[in-house]
Amino acid sequence: MQRRHALSSMAALAAMTFLSACSREPEAAPPAPPIDRSQALQVLAAEGKGFTVGAMMAANTVYVLFDPQCPHCAALWESSQPLLRQARFVWLPVALLNAKSLPQGAAILGAANPAEAMSAHEKSLLANQGGISASASVPAEVEAAIKHNTALLNRLGAESVPFVVTRDPQGGGARTVAGAMPTAQLASFIGLSGQ
Numbered sequence: 001m002q003r004r005h006a007l008s009s010m011a012a013l014a015a016m017t018f019l020s021a022c023s024r025e026p027e028a029a030p031p032a033p034p035i036d037r038s039q040a041l042q043v044l045a046a047e048g049k050g051f052t053v054g055a056m057m058a059a060n061t062v063y064v065l066f067d068p069q070c071p072h073c074a075a076l077w078e079s080s081q082p083l084l085r086q087a088r089f090v091w092l093p094v095a096l097l098n099a100k101s102l103p104q105g106a107a108i109l110g111a112a113n114p115a116e117a118m119s120a121h122e123k124s125l126l127a128n129q130g131g132i133s134a135s136a137s138v139p140a141e142v143e144a145a146i147k148h149n150t151a152l153l154n155r156l157g158a159e160s161v162p163f164v165v166t167r168d169p170q171g172g173g174a175r176t177v178a179g180a181m182p183t184a185q186l187a188s189f190i191g192l193s194g195q
Contacts (some may be wrong), residue, residue, distance in 0.1 A: 035155045038173030040165050048152060050092035051114035054084035060138035061088045062190050063165040065153045068104035068131055069097040073162040075120035077182040082183050091118065094150040096161060097137050100131065105144045136189035166190045 093105030
């Protein structure tokens with residue numbers, strides 16, 4: 001009886017040891033530090049992956065973090081079109097809303113003409129047709145870029161898209177805003193006059 005109890009105790013101890021080793025959570029990487037607003041433009045310029053539209057030599061560069069499944073992002077795309085002669089917009093896809101976000105962002109980034117692909121996509125999205133069709137097979141480097149854009153969005157403290165980052169005309173780094181806006185409001189926010 002004692003022998004059976006000793007064997008039973010050893011088996012229980014071995015099982016507990018096995019379970020505690022198997023259930024150990026892997027060491028998570030420490031979260032990336034928040035991006036200081038004074039550094040936001042530099043970080044997005046250096047690390048963000050997107051496509052550029054508008055006046056390439058414009059003094060105003062506007063970064064827009066967008067989810068391809070976001071109708072508000074589509075509305076902001078439309079609002080930005082009249083401003084393309086005066087400002088440079090860099091559109092950075094993120095994947096927040098659903099399973100279509102990543103493949104559609106990859107399809108836009110990988111298009112021969114990303115601006116045309118974006119226009120077609122946003123037109124389809126605003127017509128409640130779901131946006132452009134995209135392959136579920138996303139190249140690893142594009143998937144990594146979109147996931148990194150999403151991490152940048154989080155590090156900026158954003159909780160929604162579209163998220164707009166531009167130079168603060170008062171100095172001191174960047175100014176940010178979340179959400180779509182009409183053309184005149186967008187022009188004012190990014191420091192353009194006469195719109």
